[in-house]
Amino acid sequence: MDPASSPALKTDARLMLIVEHKKKNVFVTQLEEHREQTEEHVQHIPVITESSSGLLDTGVHTLQTTLVLKKRSEVDAVDTRLMDTRQEVQRSMKILQQRRAQLQQRQTETKHRAARFEKFVEENEVKRRRALKKFQTEREQNQVKEQEKAELFKQLQDLQARRQYLQERVNKYKIFEEFLMKTLDLLPDKYVGYGTDLVTPIIRRYETLTVSREDLLQQLSSLTDEMKSSQNHMESLRQQHSTFKLMTNQELSERQTQLDQLKEKNKQLEMMLHMHLGQSRDQVEEVGNILIAVKNLSEQCYLSHYGALDLMDTSSMMDMIKEFIVEKADMERRATRLVASSGATVKRTTPKKTPSRSGALTAPKTLP
Incomplete structure (x- = not known):
């Protein structure tokens, strides 16, 4: 490297x-x-x-x-x-x-x-x-x-009920059978009515009674139907009555509510009326006091050309008081003006003070 x-x-x-x-x-x-x-x-x-x-x-x-x-x-x-x-x-x-x-x-x-x-x-x-x-x-x-x-x-069940019904009917009519058998046993052998002639009237009577029973059953069924219709009509009337009762109670409650509201409103109006009456009473007292004061002032400010004081109304009295006050005010202004003018005249006519020999001031002569 x-x-x-x-x-x-x-x-x-x-x-x-x-x-x-x-x-x-x-x-x-x-x-x-x-x-x-x-x-x-x-x-x-x-x-x-x-x-x-x-x-x-x-x-x-x-x-x-x-x-x-x-x-x-x-x-x-x-x-x-x-x-x-x-x-x-x-x-x-x-x-x-x-x-x-x-x-x-x-x-x-x-x-x-x-x-x-x-x-x-x-x-x-x-x-x-x-x-x-x-x-x-x-x-x-x-x-x-x-x-x-x-x-x-x-x-x-229907057959058993039918069988029981028939058994009851057999038991019920068995006594008649026994009675007839005993009656037949007691009759002599050569009796004229022995045989079918004795049973026939009984059968006819039974048939008559059966027809009467059926008529009665039909009448009973018709009366039962009529009673049921009457009961239905009565039930409808009862329902209508209950409905009308409910409506009447509802209307009554509404009217009661309105009555309560009116009572409350009347109470408020009565309170307002009492308050208004109290104010009116105070106003009446005040107006009476004012009228008495006007009357007293009219007696003090009476002017003869307005006539008798008892025959005057309130407006006439107030006009008279006004006129009297105006005259008094005018008279006061005139008197003030006269006093002022007389004072000015006295000042103009009064001579100046001159010293006397003894050195003292002499008083000016006053005008008569």
């Missing part, structure tokens, strides 16, 4: 040789003013001024060899780490390839499983639909069977 091509030797501040300027060795044996004169006779110590590169020029080859070895060892270490890293990457790639193969195999297995599961789900769905359809069919059949069973049970 060329020494000139290594910038580390030129720029490294640690390899720079720093030389300080030492002070001159001067013995102080004389005054300061004589030192400058003898400075040229002082012997200076030589100082090394060569650069650091010059000083290290002898050991450059040793330093370069060391640096090269050091760099080579660093490169070898880097290569070793690189090889280790490359081997590790290769191992990682192998592991990744193995994992990728395993993952692809798992994905393939998962797809097969998913396909089998979908097929299984479709089969189950078909089975479910088939079972649901069969269930709906059986349920409809069961409903039909239940309806038939309910109808048959109802018919059975």
Whole structure:
């Protein structure tokens, strides 16, 4: 390596040789003013001024060899780490390839499983639909069977009720049969009415009673229908009455509300009326006081040409008072004017004061 091509030797501040300027060795044996004169006779110590590169020029080859070895060892270490890293990457790639193969195999297995599961789900769905359809069919059949069973049970109940009714009727009319049989047993063998002639009137009477019973049942049914219609009419009337009652109660509540509002309004009007009456009473008292004052003033300011005081109205009294006040004011102005004019005349006619012989002032003569 060329020494000139290594910038580390030129720029490294640690390899720079720093030389300080030492002070001159001067013995102080004389005054300061004589030192400058003898400075040229002082012997200076030589100082090394060569650069650091010059000083290290002898050991450059040793330093370069060391640096090269050091760099080579660093490169070898880097290569070793690189090889280790490359081997590790290769191992990682192998592991990744193995994992990728395993993952692809798992994905393939998962797809097969998913396909089998979908097929299984479709089969189950078909089975479910088939079972649901069969269930709906059986349920409809069961409903039909239940309806038939309910109808048959109802018919059975009707038949049992009919049988019980007939049994009760047989038990009811059995006494008549026994009576007839006993009557037939008691009759002689050669009785004229023995045979059908005795039973025929009874049968006819039964038929008559049966017809009467049917008529009565029809009348009862007609009366029952009429009673039901009457009850329905009464129920409708009751509903109408309840509706009318509700409407009447609602209207009554509204009227009650209006009444309460009117009462409240009347209370407010009464309060306002009382307040107004109080104000009116005060105004009346004030007006009465004013009228009394006007009357008193009219008595003091009475003028004869207005007539009698008792016959005057309030406006006439006030006009009279006004006229009286105007006359008094005019009279006062005239009197003031006359007093002022007489004072001015007295001042003009009064002579000046002259001193007497004794030196005292004599009083002026007053005009008569």
